[in-house]
Amino acid sequence: MSFDLAFAVEIIPRVLEGIGNTILVGILSFIGATLLGFLWEMLRRSNRWVRPIVQFLVDAIRSTPALVQIYFLFFVLPYYGVVLPAILVGIFGLSFYYSGYISEVFKAGIEAVPAGQSEAALSLGLNRWDTVMYVVAPQMLRNIAAPLGAYSIGILKSTPLLAVIAVPEMLGSAFDVASDTYRYAEPMFIAGVLFLLLALIAAFLVGTLERRLGLLGTSH
Amino acid sequence: MEPERTERRTLVVEFTQKADSRAAVLIEGVSKWFGTFQALDKVSLNVAVGERLVICGPSGSGKSTLIRCVNQLETHDEGRIVVSGAELRPGMRGLAEVRRDVGMVFQQFNLFPHLSVLDNCTLALRRARKIPKDAANQIAMEKLERVHIAEQAKKYPRQLSGGQQQRVAIARALCMKPKIMLFDEPTSALDPEMVKEVLDVMTALAKEGMTMICVTHEMGFAREVADRVVFMDKGAIIEEAAPQKFFGNPEHDRTKQFLKQLLH
Numbered sequence: 331m332s333f334d335l336a337f338a339v340e341i342i343p344r345v346l347e348g349i350g351n352t353i354l355v356g357i358l359s360f361i362g363a364t365l366l367g368f369l370w371e372m373l374r375r376s377n378r379w380v381r382p383i384v385q386f387l388v389d390a391i392r393s394t395p396a397l398v399q400i401y402f403l404f405f406v407l408p409y410y411g412v413v414l415p416a417i418l419v420g421i422f423g424l425s426f427y428y429s430g431y432i433s434e435v436f437k438a439g440i441e442a443v444p445a446g447q448s449e450a451a452l453s454l455g456l457n458r459w460d461t462v463m464y465v466v467a468p469q470m471l472r473n474i475a476a477p478l479g480a481y482s483i484g485i486l487k488s489t490p491l492l493a494v495i496a497v498p499e500m501l502g503s504a505f506d507v508a509s510d511t512y513r514y515a516e517p518m519f520i521a522g523v524l525f526l527l528l529a530l531i532a533a534f535l536v537g538t539l540e541r542r543l544g545l546l547g548t549s550h
Numbered sequence: 551m552e553p554e555r556t557e558r559r560t561l562v563v564e565f566t567q568k569a570d571s572r573a574a575v576l577i578e579g580v581s582k583w584f585g586t587f588q589a590l591d592k593v594s595l596n597v598a599v600g601e602r603l604v605i606c607g608p609s610g611s612g613k614s615t616l617i618r619c620v621n622q623l624e625t626h627d628e629g630r631i632v633v634s635g636a637e638l639r640p641g642m643r644g645l646a647e648v649r650r651d652v653g654m655v656f657q658q659f660n661l662f663p664h665l666s667v668l669d670n671c672t673l674a675l676r677r678a679r680k681i682p683k684d685a686a687n688q689i690a691m692e693k694l695e696r697v698h699i700a701e702q703a704k705k706y707p708r709q710l711s712g713g714q715q716q717r718v719a720i721a722r723a724l725c726m727k728p729k730i731m732l733f734d735e736p737t738s739a740l741d742p743e744m745v746k747e748v749l750d751v752m753t754a755l756a757k758e759g760m761t762m763i764c765v766t767h768e769m770g771f772a773r774e775v776a777d778r779v780v781f782m783d784k785g786a787i788i789e790e791a792a793p794q795k796f797f798g799n800p801e802h803d804r805t806k807q808f809l810k811q812l813l814h
C-alpha cells in the first residue's frame with residue numbers, strides 16, 4: 331500500500347473538519363494559560379505567605395503529565411456537580427497545564443528588567459500595581475515574546491491530547507478518515523502538514539509581534 | 551535597663567514633635583543587616599528643612615543603603631526614620647504617599663526606556679497624583695525647562711547623552727513637587743564633560759531652598775552648596791562638619807586619609 335497523493339488531496343476537506351476546533355482550543359488555551367501564568371507569577375510576588383503555596387502549585391502542575399490533568403478535570407469535576415462540555419474541560423486542562431510553564435516565562439521576563447526600573451517607579455510614589463503595569467510589564471513584553479511564542483506552538487501541538495476526552499479536533503478527523511478507509515499514511519500526512527501550516531502562521535505572528543515590540547522605544 | 555529606655559523614649563517623642571516643623575528627615579539609631587553583614591551601624595542623623603547635606607565615604611561604607619532607607623527602597627532593621635513627620639515602618643500603609651514627597655536621583659539615571667522623556671515625567675503625575683494629561687504635560691514641560699532640556703521632550707532616553715538623561719531624571723523627580731531630594735552619586739556614571747551640567751542643575755536647586763541629601767564625591771559641589779558634610783565608614787557616621795571644617799581641618803584620621811585619596 332504505497333502513498334497515494336491523489337487520495338491524500340481528496341481527504342483534505344474531511345481532515346479540515348477538525349481544524350476549527352484545533353484553532354479554537356489552541357487560541358483559547360493559549361490565552362487561558364497566559365492569564366493563569368501571569369496570575370501565578372503575580373501571586374508569587376504578592377506576599378511571603380502566598381508565595382510557597384503558589385510555588386508548590388506551579389511545581390505540581392509542571393511535574394504531572396498533561397494527560398493526567400485533563401483526565402482528572404474530566405472525571406473529577408462532575409463529582410462536584412460541575413458538568414462542562416468536553417471542549418471546555420479540554421481548554422481548562424491545557425490552560426492549566428501550560429500556565430505552570432508560562433508563569434516561569436513571566437518570572438524570567440520580569441527578572442530581566444533591571445531592579446532600578448521598579449525602584450525608580452516606586453520612588454516616584456507609584457504603587458506596586460502601577461509599577462508592574464506601566465513600568466515593568468511593558469519592558470517585560472519584549473523579553474517574553476519569543477518564549478511565549480514557542481509555547482503557543484507547543485499548545486497547538488498538544489490539542490490532539492483532547493482526543494482522550496472525545497473532543498473532535500484535527501487529528502481526530504484524520505483518524506476518522508483512517509478508520510473509514512483503512513489507510514493511515516495519507517490522513518496522518520495531511521494532519522501533519524496542516525499542523526505545520528498552523529505552526530508556521532503562529533510563528534509568523536509571533537515574529538511580527540516581536541519586531542514591533544523590539545521597535546518600541548526607539549522611534550516616536 | 552528600664553529607666554534608660556524610658557528616657558530615650560521621651561527624647562525620641564520630643565524629636566518627633568519637633569520633626570513636623572524643623573526636621574525634614576530624622577534618623578535615630580538605624581541599623582541594617584544584609585544577612586549577617588551589617589551595612590548600617592546605629593546611624594543617627596537629622597536633616598533640617600532647607601538643609602543641604604552631602605554624604606561621602608569609601609565604597610561599601612553604607613551611603614547608598616542609608617539614603618535608600620529614607621524612601622524605604624531598603625528597610626531598616628533597627629531604629630527609627632521619620633520623614634516629614636511620618637515614621638517609616640516596613641510594610642507600612644501610605645508609604646507611596648511619603649515617597650511622593652521624597653524625590654530620588656540614581657547613579658544609573660533609571661529612566662523608563664519605553665517612555666518618551668515627557669511620559670517619563672508625567673507617568674507618576676497621572677497615575678499617582680491623578681492629574682489629567684494636559685495639566686501633567688504642562689507641569690512636566692515646566693520642570694524640563696528648568697533643567698534646560700525641554701526641546702528633547704519627545705525623544706526617548708536612549709537618544710540622549712548621559713548628562714541629558716540625568717537632567718531628565720531630576721526633572722522627573724521634581725514633577726512630584728518633592729519636599730526632599732535624594733541624590734545617590736548622580737554624576738559618577740557620567741563622562742567628565744557632562745558632570746558640570748548636572749551639578750549646575752543641582753546647585754540651582756539648592757539655591758532655591760530644596761532640602762537635599764546628596765551622596766557625592768564632587769568636592770567643589772560640596773564646598774559651594776553643602777551646609778554640612780557627613781563622612782561614613784563601615785556603616786557608621788564617623789565625622790560630621792561644615793564643609794570648610796570638613797575639607798580644611800578634618801578631625802579623624804580615616805577622614806584625612808579618604809580626602810587625601812580623593813585628591814589623587
Ligand SMILES: Nc1ncnc2c1ncn2[C@@H]1O[C@H](COP(=O)(O)OP(=O)(O)OP(=O)(O)O)[C@@H](O)[C@H]1O
Nearest residue numbers: 584585587589607608609610611612613614615616
Ligand atoms: N542587596 C544587598 N545584599 C547584600 N549586600 C548588600 C546589598 N546592598 C548593599 N550591600 C552591601 O552593603 C554594603 C554597603 O553598601 P552600599 O551600597 O550602601 O555602599 P556605598 O557606600 O553606597 O558604596 P559605593 O560607594 O560603592 O556606592 C556593601 O558592603 C555592600 O556590598
Ligand SMILES: [Mg+2]
Nearest residue numbers: 613614615735
Ligand atoms: Mg552607593
